[in-house]
Amino acid sequence: MRDFIDRLGSDGMRQWLPLATLIILVAIVGVMQPVFLKLPTLLQLASDTAVLFILATGVTFVIMLGGIDLSLQSMASLSSVIVALTVARFGYGSFVLAVAAGALAGFLSGIAHVKLKIPSFIATLATSGVLFSTALVISQQRSITLGDADRSYQTWITGNVAGIPNVIIIGLIVLAVAHTLQAHTRFGRYSAAIGAGEPAAYASGVKVDRQKIFAYVLSAGFAALAGVILAGRLSSGSPTLAAEMLLPSIAAVVVGGTAITGGVGSIWRTLVGALIISVVRIGMTFLGVNIFAQNIVFGVVLVLAVAITIDRTKIPVVK
Amino acid sequence: MTAPALSLVNVDKRFPGVHALTGVSIHINQGEVIGLIGENGAGKSTLMKILSGVYQPDSGEILIAGKPCTFESAADANRQGIGMVFQEQSLLTNMTVGENIYLGNEAQFTRYGLVNWTALYAAAARQLAKVQVDVDPRARADTLSFAARQMVELAKALTLEEHAGGHLVILLDEPTSVLEKAEIEILFARVRSLKTRASFIFVSHRLDEVLELSDRIYVMKDGAVVADLDAADADTTKLHQLMVGRSLQAEYYRVPLQRPFRDEVVLEAEGLGLGTAYSNVDFKLHTGEILGIAGVIGSGREELTRTLAGFAPHDGGKLRLRGQEVRLANPAEAVDLGIGYVPRERRVEGLVLFLSVSANITLADLASLTRNGLINASEERRLAKSWVERLKIKTPGISTLCLNLSGGNQQKVVLAKWLQAKAKILILDHPTRGLDVGAKEEVYDLVRAITTEGLAVILTSDTLEETIGLSHTLLVMRDGRITHRADGSPGHKPRQVDLIGHMV
Numbered sequence: 001m002r003d004f005i006d007r008l009g010s011d012g013m014r015q016w017l018p019l020a021t022l023i024i025l026v027a028i029v030g031v032m033q034p035v036f037l038k039l040p041t042l043l044q045l046a047s048d049t050a051v052l053f054i055l056a057t058g059v060t061f062v063i064m065l066g067g068i069d070l071s072l073q074s075m076a077s078l079s080s081v082i083v084a085l086t087v088a089r090f091g092y093g094s095f096v097l098a099v100a101a102g103a104l105a106g107f108l109s110g111i112a113h114v115k116l117k118i119p120s121f122i123a124t125l126a127t128s129g130v131l132f133s134t135a136l137v138i139s140q141q142r143s144i145t146l147g148d149a150d151r152s153y154q155t156w157i158t159g160n161v162a163g164i165p166n167v168i169i170i171g172l173i174v175l176a177v178a179h180t181l182q183a184h185t186r187f188g189r190y191s192a193a194i195g196a197g198e199p200a201a202y203a204s205g206v207k208v209d210r211q212k213i214f215a216y217v218l219s220a221g222f223a224a225l226a227g228v229i230l231a232g233r234l235s236s237g238s239p240t241l242a243a244e245m246l247l248p249s250i251a252a253v254v255v256g257g258t259a260i261t262g263g264v265g266s267i268w269r270t271l272v273g274a275l276i277i278s279v280v281r282i283g284m285t286f287l288g289v290n291i292f293a294q295n296i297v298f299g300v301v302l303v304l305a306v307a308i309t310i311d312r313t314k315i316p317v318v319k
Numbered sequence: 320m321t322a323p324a325l326s327l328v329n330v331d332k333r334f335p336g337v338h339a340l341t342g343v344s345i346h347i348n349q350g351e352v353i354g355l356i357g358e359n360g361a362g363k364s365t366l367m368k369i370l371s372g373v374y375q376p377d378s379g380e381i382l383i384a385g386k387p388c389t390f391e392s393a394a395d396a397n398r399q400g401i402g403m404v405f406q407e408q409s410l411l412t413n414m415t416v417g418e419n420i421y422l423g424n425e426a427q428f429t430r431y432g433l434v435n436w437t438a439l440y441a442a443a444a445r446q447l448a449k450v451q452v453d454v455d456p457r458a459r460a461d462t463l464s465f466a467a468r469q470m471v472e473l474a475k476a477l478t479l480e481e482h483a484g485g486h487l488v489i490l491l492d493e494p495t496s497v498l499e500k501a502e503i504e505i506l507f508a509r510v511r512s513l514k515t516r517a518s519f520i521f522v523s524h525r526l527d528e529v530l531e532l533s534d535r536i537y538v539m540k541d542g543a544v545v546a547d548l549d550a551a552d553a554d555t556t557k558l559h560q561l562m563v564g565r566s567l568q569a570e571y572y573r574v575p576l577q578r579p580f581r582d583e584v585v586l587e588a589e590g591l592g593l594g595t596a597y598s599n600v601d602f603k604l605h606t607g608e609i610l611g612i613a614g615v616i617g618s619g620r621e622e623l624t625r626t627l628a629g630f631a632p633h634d635g636g637k638l639r640l641r642g643q644e645v646r647l648a649n650p651a652e653a654v655d656l657g658i659g660y661v662p663r664e665r666r667v668e669g670l671v672l673f674l675s676v677s678a679n680i681t682l683a684d685l686a687s688l689t690r691n692g693l694i695n696a697s698e699e700r701r702l703a704k705s706w707v708e709r710l711k712i713k714t715p716g717i718s719t720l721c722l723n724l725s726g727g728n729q730q731k732v733v734l735a736k737w738l739q740a741k742a743k744i745l746i747l748d749h750p751t752r753g754l755d756v757g758a759k760e761e762v763y764d765l766v767r768a769i770t771t772e773g774l775a776v777i778l779t780s781d782t783l784e785e786t787i788g789l790s791h792t793l794l795v796m797r798d799g800r801i802t803h804r805a806d807g808s809p810g811h812k813p814r815q816v817d818l819i820g821h822m823v
Contacts, residue, residue, distance in 0.1 A: 263673050
């Protein structure tokens with residue numbers, strides 16, 4: 001078993017494994033249910049993937065530099081509550097407010113992690129608790145359904161352009177922006193350097209703390225954007241709206257081939273990972289797997305993906 | 320005559336780019352104390368790691384009492400009677416002395432999964448009695464002095480007697496580096512009294528101690544044993560000559576290429592100090608100058624270089640960069656001011672091993688490659704290629720991970736990074752550590768070339784010879800203070816013995 005996993009983990013294979021997996025999965029599901037390969041189903045698949053992809057994109061930045069953000073589902077839920085509560089008053093401003101709240105939460109997580117030198121999983125776990133309770137309190141523990149007047153502000157999420165759902169276009173814009181940030185800016189390069197070798201990055205004059213804080217701002221900011229879109233698609237805001245999305249999001253990043261130990265990865269890989277998760281989800285639905293049992297599968301997938309992608313020569317001790 | 324307790328026959332070991340050990344043969348007789356000396360990089364630590372089972376030799380034989388054997392791991396070497404006392408002390412300070420002594424070997428005191436602590440501590444007390452040290456086995460290790468901890472390690476090594484059956488061989492790797500003079504005497508007395516139980520291999524860079532304790536001495540150089548002599552027939556001068564192995568060759572350090580430095584002062588320290596590490600340090604570094612700092616471990620020179628690289632801000636005196644007073648709070652500030660650091664830990668602090676050659680070369684200078692927030696990828700490739708050509712970096716391509724380069728070529732990438740960042744001052748912290756001779760010479764060539772072009776260099780080295788050979792000016796440090804200054808211009812270079820007197 002270890003041998004097999006190691007062989008899958010060899011460099012040449014590792015790079016193309018996620019894409020090959022995606023193609024094979026699409027083929028399997030397509031054979032089982034030919035309707036799956038029809039355009040409307042594929043558009044539906046892409047729309048359903050958008051929120052997951054945006055969440056996963058945010059946390060990709062954090063994972064790239066060797067950290068983790070466990071607060072993203074609480075952030076997305078809180079964001080949906082903020083939109084539901086304020087859209088009537090602020091209109092489009094409510095979306096800006098929600099994303100700004102995300103950026104602030106990410107900033108605070110980043111400060112706690114970097115300045116107080118707390119491991120990122122603890123810092124963001126604590127943030128997650130704070131955000132979840134905030135959402136519970138301000139929503140008075142209920143789900144808030146958007147009124148008809150409020151929904152007019154949501155057409156940028158729920159509408160279509162030439163038959164293509166807007167949410168797909170939003171996903172593509174996120175892809176373009178995030179890919180540019182990750183692959184073509186100093187921030188992206190520094191993140192990779194920090195993830196792969198923080199002492200060398202520090203000694204080379206990289207302002208490590210600043211890059212880290214920015215990554216947490218991006219992560220929570222994208223989570224908030226995901227919450228905004230979720231609120232629009234479901235026409236409601238709730239403190240548990242994005243519950244159960246943390247595991248699939250992190251699984252998407254890792255399944256796509258970004259190393260959980262940092263340094264290696266890309267937004268493209270996260271896109272592939274998010275699509276794999278979506279196809280698996282749909283495949284399970286076709287197979288009649290209980291929707292509440294799906295995280296059992298994602299949990300197993302996450303462990304296997306980490307086992308395959310992790311480079312054991314790099315980390316002698318795992319804690 | 321009985322077979323030696325332990326012998327190595329024609330042991331060879333290679334690492335990528337380095338032939339670490341070449342046909343090494345040594346033997347240790349029962350009850351003998353063997354001294355093992357050599358400069359850094361001579362192969363001592365590789366040899367010790369082979370003896371302790373951490374590395375396996377590529378070829379050659381290991382014999383215990385005349386029987387061939389192999390050490391699969393450190394635990395395996397332990398089982399066969401090889402004990403170790405390391406320079407970086409290996410006791411776990413959050414555990415008691417007794418727990419440390421039997422760490423990993425608690426099974427003998429365990430019944431039904433429960434440890435009989437009374438029995439364990441009683442056994443630990445017996446072990447401690449063997450080395451005649453007055454330590455409570457129930458005391459936590461961090462309450463002990465360094466000397467007492469060393470004795471506990473020795474006691475721990477002696478527990479191997481119980482399983483190994485045969486005669487023990489105990490490796491002492493720089494055991495005196497953290498001890499006071501009186502403590503060293505006690506350690507030596509214990510080692511001598513234990514000769515009936517064990518043989519010892521004693522590694523130290525303090526030649527007088529090696530002479531005092533050892534019966535016989537092996538001298539290593541460039542991965543080979545170059546001398547095997549009785550301690551009675553040796554003295555420090557002779558040992559030193561054997562270690563260095565050649566009279567100072569001016570060409571080796573490119574002394575004919577050494578150009579006088581210019582008058583312009585780029586960096587000036589005035590009464591510089593940091594805690595108890597160093598104080599009252601004064602120097603002036605000029606354009607084109609190599610300023611070498613000599614000193615033993617603990618002399619303060621390590622901390623001084625770290626200060627100048629931005630890792631350990633000074634808390635006393637003044638540091639002026641081109642006349643401006645500065646305090647370097649972190650490496651980023653130092654880099655912004657044109658200071659580049661070439662660290663001794665090349666693979667940790669020098670390079671991001673899992674990034675490409677080109678990404679490493681541009682890492683400290685991405686700002687100048689960025690237009691409208693985006694890195695200019697084609698310009699980056701062009702620059703990386705030109706550095707690979709100019710410094711003759713041997714790599715399959717600029718997108719190869721630095722991990723796959725040899726040590727010498729990795730070091731060239733580090734230098735390329737700082738040249739690309741247009742650093743005006745380079746801090747070279749043991750720049751040739753772990754490099755073989757050819758790679759060293761290439762580094763010397765480069766260092767000469769960049770200083771001729773007007774960079775200034777602060778240098779600390781593994782060997783005094785290298786410091787003297789390269790430097791225009793020499794500072795000697797001891798106990799945190801500068802004890803001596805010497806001119807290092809060609810023809811006036813001081814001899815090593817002239818400086819050693821100020822170092823120890």
